[in-house]
Amino acid sequence: MRGKKFILIATAVIITALAVYFAPFGKTNLTTYIMDVKYDDTNKVISGLETVDFINTDDTVLNQLYLHLYPNAFKEKDKIPFTKEEVELAYPYGFKPGYIDIKNITFEGKKMASYKIEGESQQILRIQLPEKLSKGNRIKFTIDFKVQLPPATGRFGYGEKTVQVANWYPILSVYDKKGWNNDPYYALGDPFYSDVSNYNVKLTVPRNMVVASTGMVKDEKIYNNQKTIMINAENVRDFAMVMSPDFKVAETDIDGIKVKSYYFNDEYGTKALKFAKDAVKFYNEFIGKYPYKQYSVVQSDFYLGGMEYPNLVMISKSLYTKNNIFNLEYVIAHETAHQWWYGIVGNNEVKEAWLDEGLTEYTTIMYIERYYGKAAAESLYNYIISGEFNKYIKVNKDESMIKTLGQFKGWNEYTNIVYNKGAMVFHQLRGLIGEKKFKEVMNKYYDEYKYKNATTEDFIDVVDSVTGKDTGGFFQEWLN
Structure with a gap:
């Protein structure tokens, strides 16, 4: 981030169908998240199913798994992940809670799982495994969940024009040499640490909604007033989206990579596209080739400069002005560099x-x-x-x-x-x-x-x- 200036058998059938639709993946030794979710714009709610096909790549035999439930950090006003100085900026129209409800969890779409929600602000989901999981073995479990978005102009929430959907679904904690990393959603910095995984997402939204997301759209269909988008993202650390019915979109190509700009003002939206293209070109040359097919820069109701996610960055709409043109370029260059340093080469953003x-x-x-x-x-x-x-x-x-x-x-x-x-x-x-x-x-x-x-x-x-x-x-x- 840069901002210092500025259930069940039917469920198993659905998930299996999604897996077949998107198969095969590039890396079979990665954990896979398969999601079938629907966004209700009236109530600002996302609900659906997430199946996690988890593979144990560590030498340790696992008895349980831990997942982050980041939306619960936004549940209580006195515990939200913002400093006192930021609260009014983050909630310009007042506080309302954001959270995630876990309805049930099943193994292989059949056996009910034993689980517990714990940790600070109930941000950790602990799932007891039905049997020990040694290195190289896999297990699938499905989570039925609902997410309530808050009226917050940060990474997770919505403002006047855009809906920011980041750090929103149950995501596995990283297990490393020091064990499980179950740190909470801190108010400072980017409190995230994740492994590269594969994602298959079936997203249903209102038909007029324009969606910028991690990954690539594989198919899109419209039924009456709804639109279903099939998204595939391989070898990424996270999956994020920004949505708006008012987005304009421009795109260009550099080194075989599609660079896209989502914006509201033509003059500065096209400038943002140029800055993003220039950044990708230079980093390709200086660091190494960007391995993904698409990268998007998205003008957002985001109060703090910019924020990085795989294949996508949020840029504050306040920077899309004549007086902020250099800041716009600098922030885009910074967030684009994060595609390499954090996105492709990861690290523990909490501890280092x-x-x-x-x-x-x-x-x-x-x-x-x-x-x-x-x-x-x-x-x-x-x-x-x-x-x-x-x-x-x-x-x-x-x-x-x-x-x-x-x-x-x-x-x-x-x-x-x-x-x-x-x-x-x-x-x-x-x-x-x-x-x-x-x-x-x-x-x-x-x-x-x-x-x-x-x-x-x-x-x-x-x-x-x-x-x-x-x-x-x-x-x-x-x-x-």
């Missing part, structure tokens, strides 16, 4: 937010350098990154970068440490190892951790392998 945000912010500076020259990039870097951090550090002693989102005291601290100091690490590294080696690091990091989750240690190992030197001291000094 600097790794994707710092790298994304510095990659954005390199975008400026590519299209506006080194002098402009250096000036911008000195002004909004190192300059802002130096102001911050004069009055703040804590500059440690390796800490969880819950340990940050506010947006000022988070922004300066995660974005600004994070970008400074990569700027200094580039100066230390030189242009050629820096590009080699970016290429190797991307190639080795594509579709995986990387850690700070993984990145340092890549730097050391490229340079043939031990750079641990350099990183220790900066990170700690």
Whole structure:
């Protein structure tokens, strides 16, 4: 995100039919989410079924599974994931709850599952497995659920013109070397951590609704006043949508990738398309080829700059103006870089937010350098990154970068440490190892951790392998 400036047998038949419709997938060792959901625009409710075909890829034998229920973070006014300063911006027309109801869960469409909803604000779903699941084995379970969207102009909710549907369905927690990652939806940063999976989504909406989403539309049919869209998304970390009956859409092509702009104003919607195309072109060249067929930039009722999701980014509608044209370009360049750093190469955004945000912010500076020259990039870097951090550090002693989102005291601290100091690490590294080696690091990091989750240690190992030197001291000094 960039915003510092700115049941049952019948069910089994339905799900099986969807699976057959979309098969085959590119990777058979991935977990698959198959959804059949309907959006009620009058009541702002999404309801339907989600079947999860889960494969255990870890060495540990699992007795239970954990899934995030992020919508429940929006259920109680005194627990919503916004700072006090943000509440009026996020809820311009007052608070109403958002949440997710779990109606039932079945295994293979037949056996009722034993489950419990727990954790902070009931954000975690724990499912007891009918038998132990060892590495390489799979299990399918179906969740019947309903989501109530809140009147919130953030990632999850709706405003005057758009409906933001992100972090909205039950999604598996990541199981890694430290066990299950069941962190709550923090108010600061991007509190998400997920594995790459495959998605098949059958979405029913009002016939006049235009939908921008993760993945590719495979089919679309209209029945009376409704429209059914079949969407396929392979090798992605999440599935998000933005909807509006008023969207205009423009598209172009770069390197065989369809780039789309969803907007309301022709002049700035087409400018957004150009910025997105330029960003994809540069990142393809500098980092590595974007592996998906489509990427969308979506003007949204989003109050805080921009937000990244696989194949799709939300951009605040407030940036689509003459006075904000540079901010629009910068935010689009930043969010597009997130397609590489977070989308393709993942990391734990709760515990190591600097790794994707710092790298994304510095990659954005390199975008400026590519299209506006080194002098402009250096000036911008000195002004909004190192300059802002130096102001911050004069009055703040804590500059440690390796800490969880819950340990940050506010947006000022988070922004300066995660974005600004994070970008400074990569700027200094580039100066230390030189242009050629820096590009080699970016290429190797991307190639080795594509579709995986990387850690700070993984990145340092890549730097050391490229340079043939031990750079641990350099990183220790900066990170700690």
